Amino acid sequence: MSVLEFIIEVAGTYVATIAFGVLINIPRRALNVGGWIGVLGYVLYRFTVLWGGGYVIGNLLGAVAIGVASLQAAKLKKMPMILFNIPAIVPLVPGGQAYQMIKNFALGNNSTALVFLLQVVMISGAIAFGFLLSELVNRIQRRFWRHRKRL
Amino acid sequence: MSSQKKRDQLILHTALTAGRIMIENGSEIERVEDTMTRIAHNAGAQTSQLFVMITGILMAINGEVGAQIEPVKRRTFDLEKIAVVNDLSRQYAAHKIDLRQFADQLDHLDSASRYFPFWLQLVAAAMVSGPLEVVFRHNLPDFWITCLVGMLGWWVYYVLNKFIQIRFLSEFTAAAAIGVMAVVFVHLGLGNSVDDIIIGSVMPLVPGVPITNSVRDILAGNLVSGPARGVEALVSAAAIGFGIAMVLQFL
Numbered sequence: 001m002s003v004l005e006f007i008i009e010v011a012g013t014y015v016a017t018i019a020f021g022v023l024i025n026i027p028r029r030a031l032n033v034g035g036w037i038g039v040l041g042y043v044l045y046r047f048t049v050l051w052g053g054g055y056v057i058g059n060l061l062g063a064v065a066i067g068v069a070s071l072q073a074a075k076l077k078k079m080p081m082i083l084f085n086i087p088a089i090v091p092l093v094p095g096g097q098a099y100q101m102i103k104n105f106a107l108g109n110n111s112t113a114l115v116f117l118l119q120v121v122m123i124s125g126a127i128a129f130g131f132l133l134s135e136l137v138n139r140i141q142r143r144f145w146r147h148r149k150r151l
Numbered sequence: 152m153s154s155q156k157k158r159d160q161l162i163l164h165t166a167l168t169a170g171r172i173m174i175e176n177g178s179e180i181e182r183v184e185d186t187m188t189r190i191a192h193n194a195g196a197q198t199s200q201l202f203v204m205i206t207g208i209l210m211a212i213n214g215e216v217g218a219q220i221e222p223v224k225r226r227t228f229d230l231e232k233i234a235v236v237n238d239l240s241r242q243y244a245a246h247k248i249d250l251r252q253f254a255d256q257l258d259h260l261d262s263a264s265r266y267f268p269f270w271l272q273l274v275a276a277a278m279v280s281g282p283l284e285v286v287f288r289h290n291l292p293d294f295w296i297t298c299l300v301g302m303l304g305w306w307v308y309y310v311l312n313k314f315i316q317i318r319f320l321s322e323f324t325a326a327a328a329i330g331v332m333a334v335v336f337v338h339l340g341l342g343n344s345v346d347d348i349i350i351g352s353v354m355p356l357v358p359g360v361p362i363t364n365s366v367r368d369i370l371a372g373n374l375v376s377g378p379a380r381g382v383e384a385l386v387s388a389a390a391i392g393f394g395i396a397m398v399l400q401f402l
Contacts, residue, residue, distance in 0.1 A: 005289070012282030016354070019278035022267050023305075023355055024177075024228040027235075042286075078241070079234050080182060086230070086363045090279070093357055096287050098388070099350045099395070106396035128366045135370050 001050060013042045013091045021087040030083045033073045038088040041066040045092060055119075059126040060133075062092050067134020071141070085131075094123040158250075159196070159212060165254045166190045166199075167221040169236050170208045172261055176229040177360040180205070181371040186240050190253075193244050205376040226383075228360045235260055269309070276305030276355040284351025288344075296342040297351035304329040305355050319390040322356055326394025329353055334398065349395060358387035 017038030021031050041062040048058035070084035097119045104113035166187040173183045184203050191199035191212050200218070202209040211218035236257070243253050267275070280301025281294045308325035312318065333348040342348050361384035368377030 008291075009286050012286040016279050016282040016286070019275040019282075020355070020359065022275035023272060023279065024360060025231045025266050027231045030234070080178070080230075080237050082177075082179060082182075082360075082363060082367070083230055083234060086359045089363060090354065090357060090359055091283065091286060093354070093359075095283070095350050095354055095357070098392070099346065099353075102392045102396050103346070103399055106399040131363075131366045132370055135367075 001046075009046065010039055010043065014039050017087045017090060020090045021083075024086065026083050026087065027079070030073075030077060030079055033077065034084045034087045037066055037069045037073060037084050038091055040069055041088055042091040056122050056126045059092055059123050060130045063089065063127045063130020064134045064137075066092075067131050068137050071134075071138045089127060092123075092127055094120050097123065158194075161250055161254060162191055162194045162196055162212060163210060163219050165194070165250060165257060167208055167210055167219060168254070168257045168261065169240065170203060170210075171221045171223055172257065173233050173236055174203075174205060174208070174223045175225050176227060176232040177364065178233045179364045179367045179371070180373045180376045181367070182233075183208075186236065189244065190240060194250055203376075205379050229264065229266070230360075231265060232260060272309065273302050273305060277302040279355045280304075280351045283354045284347055287350060288347040290344060290347045293342045293344060293347050293351075296336055297348050300329055300332045300336065300348055301352040301355055303332060304352050308356060319386055322387055323390040323394045325356060326353055326391040327398055328394075330395050330398030334402065353391055353395070356387075356391055358384045361387065 014035045018031050018035040021034050026034065044065045045055075045058040045062035048061055049055055053061075066085050066088045070081050070088065073079075073084045074081040097116050101113050101116035101120055104110070104116060169190060170183045170187045173186065174180075180203050184201055187201055187203070187208075187210065188199055191210075196212040198214055199210065199212045200214075206223055208221045208223065209218055210221075239248070239253055239256055239260075242248050243250070248256070266272070277298035281298035284297040285291060285294055304325045307328045308321050311321035311324055315321065329352045330349060333342070333345050333352065336342045337345050337348070361380045365377050365380035365384055368380060371377075
């Protein structure tokens with residue numbers, strides 16, 4: 001991956017995250033932060049894959065980073081956390097694999113389709129488990145800041 | 152009616168309206184419970200009992216006989232309303248507004264919808280489709296055509312949603328339209344890869360809100376509402392998938 005490709009990917013992720021935020025009507029002052037959280041999650045995923053970590057671990061780490069960063073943003077901006085993590089997971093969604101799965105099922109290549117189905121399930125599971133782990137971090141943190149205001 | 156009873160009615164009305172607005176627009180259940188409990192507590196109710204589900208809310212305060220029910224009929228994605236309810240609740244906790252103002256503002260919020268203008272939504276749909284196509288597939292030449300197809304796909308989705316108001320059907324039709332447009336444009340020589348164009352263009356339709364909320368609800372222990380949202384996300388994904396598959400069959 002060249003530097004130019006990396007810059008294009010980061011810019012694309014940032015723009016796409018913000019644009020998805022517009023589609024689900026996120027308040028304007030939350031959009032920018034949401035975009036950067038999306039970039040953070042995607043970059044972590046991308047580098048894990050590049051360094052041979054595998055796409056499951058990559059998605060897991062990305063989801064954990066998004067979960068933890070969203071909570072910090074929610075604390076900072078005093079807004080609900082879902083405003084930040086919903087658009088941010090969009091770049092991690094296994095769109096390519098899901099499409100290949102559908103296509104191969106439609107064309108009757110069932111064995112190929114099952115391979116992609118397995119990938120989709122594993123990636124979705126990794127993202128869900130990543131959120132679970134980030135929730136763990138968040139709850140520990142909340143315990144320390146119990147007297148603070150709610151998020 | 153005694154003034155105490157009137158006050159209790161107002162508290163119930165405010166909390167229930169706040170909760171209904173939040174669920175209708177895609178909040179997770181735990182936040183709704185939290186907000187409603189806080190409203191009741193800040194308004195001076197000694198105790199409050201809550202039962203929040205994705206299709207309805209039940210609430211009683213001060214251990215009285217009459218609990219009140221608020222059904223949740225609509226389901227849309229408008230996260231701004233959740234943020235506004237959150238803000239109002241904070242203002243109320245800080246005694247910047249009183250309960251009557253709080254209730255009025257909630258009723259007002261309920262009737263008004265402040266979506267981004269339609270043209271901006273179209274631009275946003277284009278800006279989800281094109282960049283994600285490049286990020287996922289590294290296919291720069293197809294960037295513009297993916298933007299166009301994604302935009303038209305969102306237009307179909309939006310218009311159908313206005314008229315038939317069944318989200319799954321609009322998603323299905325929009326996905327089928329995206330598939331047809333991708334095939335036609337590639338046939339006309341405007342794009343290179345049908346696969347890449349479709350992958351990018353369906354991204355605005357991805358059910359991001361139900362997926363995230365489903366995971367969060369299940370983790371918080373809402374074992375009825377969490378899986379219900381999961382089914383919502385699954386049906387959406389299946390509708391999009393069938394739309395695409397139908398087009399690919401007729402290739």
